[in-house]
Amino acid sequence: MYDIAIIGAGIIGTFIARELSRYNLDIVILEKDNDISSGATKANTGIVHAGYDAKPDTKMAYFNVKGNPMFDKVCEELDVTFKRKGSLVLGFNEEDMETIEELYERGKKNKVPNLEIIDRERIEELEPNIGKDVVRALYAPTAGIISPWELAIGLAENAMDNGAELMLNTEVKDIESMDNGYKIKTNEKEIEAKYIINCAGVYADEISRMVGDNSFKITPRSGQYYLLDKNAGRIMNTVVFQCPRKFGKGVVISPTAHGNIIVGPDNEISPNKDATETTGYRLEMIKQTAQKSIDGIPFNKNITNFTGIRAEPDTGDFIIEESKVAKGFINVGGIKSPGLTSSPAIAEYVVEIVKNISAGLEEKKDFNPRRRKVIRFAELSNEEKAELIKKDPSYGKIICRCETVTEGEIIDCINRNAGATTVDGVKRRTKAGFGRCQGGFCMPRVMEILARELNKDMTDIVKDKTGSYILTGETKEIENEEK
Ligand SMILES: Cc1cc2nc3c(=O)[nH]c(=O)nc-3n(C[C@H](O)[C@H](O)[C@H](O)COP(=O)(O)OP(=O)(O)OC[C@H]3O[C@@H](n4cnc5c(N)ncnc54)[C@H](O)[C@@H]3O)c2cc1C
Known part of the structure; x- marks a missing residue:
């Protein structure tokens, strides 16, 4: 019997696995697909957000602001590319100015450091190709960019180096409660574990239902993107947002950790949880919107398009707790944006939950936080x-x-x-x-x-x-x- 079974090898499951591998525990990660990072973790904007966007006193705000400064250390330990580039939220008109003021106040309440509202002259110093109608902007120097799948792979590798087991192509089909834990039925075999941590992304509600917990529902919402060639990368320096709309943070233009330019996402309800196709009319809308922010985005250098699926919870906030109806079953669900940014802080918090519900955890003397350097x-x-x-x-x-x-x-x-x-x-x-x-x-x-x-x-x-x-x-x- 394993001590802990983690369902899902996205950024949340792999981060939790890595943090739990610091302790003397038998850990298994169960992943339905054939690789780490097959869900939202491989198809998002890759921004480590500063933390002014989430409403104060939500889990999203708390874990975002706590998670952001944790990236430097973990990326250094796991040899993952991470750059603090800073972000701008652009204001084009009076309505935007009000939103920018509101985001600034929200950021202050969330304790985001060094936020500033800057005028066009400062914006041009940061972004010489800024759109001609931009008047002012909210500047957050702590925002960063990362390759999210690279981090998830590094975390999984490091967790395994420290003893965790990974079972790919292993889809959880059902879960049965036992006296001292759970029997997990997969397409491959049955696995027993004392504790389960549900990190199944858009499927987290369905996994939770397997233990009789119907406390939340996930709606998939998709976002589409352009990825431009590296030689387009020189047109900008920071992460550039427009003002957030009802659903999401709006269209972003950003350098990627690997020097490309990413443009997107939009935000629409997805027909199903795996609908990752792209559509011409949505991409055209993204293109039209983005062109207001930066002059001369070279869309002729587009090398690929893709779609990511957000896990939108009906609770309006992250769900990170031991289930109220299933002892020893921890839900980490509804982890939409800023889930990547929040992941280090969420993992730390989940370790505390495990410590509280078990008889305490014993640290491994030989835990190695580093993985072997990657030759590039x-x-x-x-x-x-x-x-x-x-x-x-x-x-x-x-x-x-x-x-x-x-x-x-x-x-x-x-x-x-x-x-x-x-x-x-x-x-x-x-x-x-x-x-x-x-x-x-x-x-x-x-x-x-x-x-x-x-x-x-x-x-x-x-x-x-x-x-x-x-x-x-x-x-x-x-x-x-x-x-
Ligand atoms: C369009 C978009 C843009 C975003 N941009 C940002 C951003 O810039 N910054 C930011 O901080 N956040 C961003 N996010 C949010 C971020 O991507 C997510 O919060 C994060 O990736 C969620 O990770 P996860 O591990 O919970 O889910 P996932 O990465 O989806 O992982 C869940 C895993 O569970 C597996 N699984 C599901 N069901 C089963 C089963 N039955 N058995 C076994 N395995 C199963 C899946 O195959 C998958 O690998 C964005 C998200 C989207 C979609």
Whole structure:
């Protein structure tokens, strides 16, 4: 029997797993998909928010403001890219000015440091390409940008380095209560655990219902995006918002942690919890709206579009508590934005809940907060590159030309704890396929390396989700079958 079963390997589940792996506990993470970060965590804006947006005295405000300063340390320990770029909320007219004043006051109540309302001259110093109709802005220097899936992967790897177990392709189907814990029925096997932590994102309400807790309902709301090529990245420096509307923070234009530009999201009710398709008319609206904020956004450098699904709770706030009807079952649900920003503080809080409901936790003497450094070949000096290739010639073989990713980096990302098993898994870990050609050149090479390292046939390698096969067999085999 495990001490703790965590359901869901998004940013919340992986952060909690990593923080609990500091203690002598048998931990298992159950994830229905074939990789870490398959839900909202892989498709969001990647902003570490300053904390002026959430209403004071909500959990969202509390965990956002507490979480924001925690990113520097964890990203340093796990070798994850994180940059404090600062954010602007733009004001175009009188109504916006009122909203900006309100956000400033809210930010002060939430204890956001160094907030300022700045005029056009200061805005232009920060953003020379700011839209011509912008008059004033709320400036929050503590806002940051991060690659959210990179952090989730780093957290899962570190949790596993410290003894946690990860079960991918393991979907929780039902949960039965026992005298001393729970029996979890999955598509694979039955698992027993003393405590369950429900971090199932948009599915958290359905998991909660499995133990008879109907206290909240999640509505999926989708947001669509453009991702522009790295060579568009120089047009701006900070994260640029417009004033928030009824649902959400409005369209954002932001540099990404990897130097691209991201534009989006909009906010609409999603037809279902997995509806990640994009639509022309919504993208067109995002484009029209964004062009007011920054002059000359090069939409002709768009390299991909995608959709993320928010977990909108009917309670209006995060749900982070032991269930009132199921002892030892902890819900961490309704974690919509600013959920990424809040994740370090939420994880710390959930550890406290576990301490309170168990007989206390014993710290591991040999907990290692660091993961092995990730080699990013493109960022090395020529001398470092030459030295590395001398030690391991696989770093001399460029597989992805757009992002300069080597075979050595791909082999490494497959063979780590929580390693890649799919083409997009390699992309999320190394950036191979992330560039302008979106894998057009390197995908077959990446597949060959995956098949070799995982001892699989090329036809078994999928692009992303289970079933997203790329090859079905050899051309001649199929031709012969047809005859
Ligand atoms: C469009 C958009 C923009 C956002 N922008 C920001 C932002 O800029 N800054 C910010 O702070 N926050 C942002 N957020 C919010 C942030 O992305 C989320 O709060 C965060 O990713 C939630 O993480 P999670 O782990 O709760 O959920 P998820 O990442 O969705 O993880 C849940 C996991 O549970 C798994 N699962 C579900 N059901 C089962 C089952 N039955 N068995 C096993 N596993 C299961 C899923 O496969 C998934 O991997 C944004 C969200 C969206 C959608």
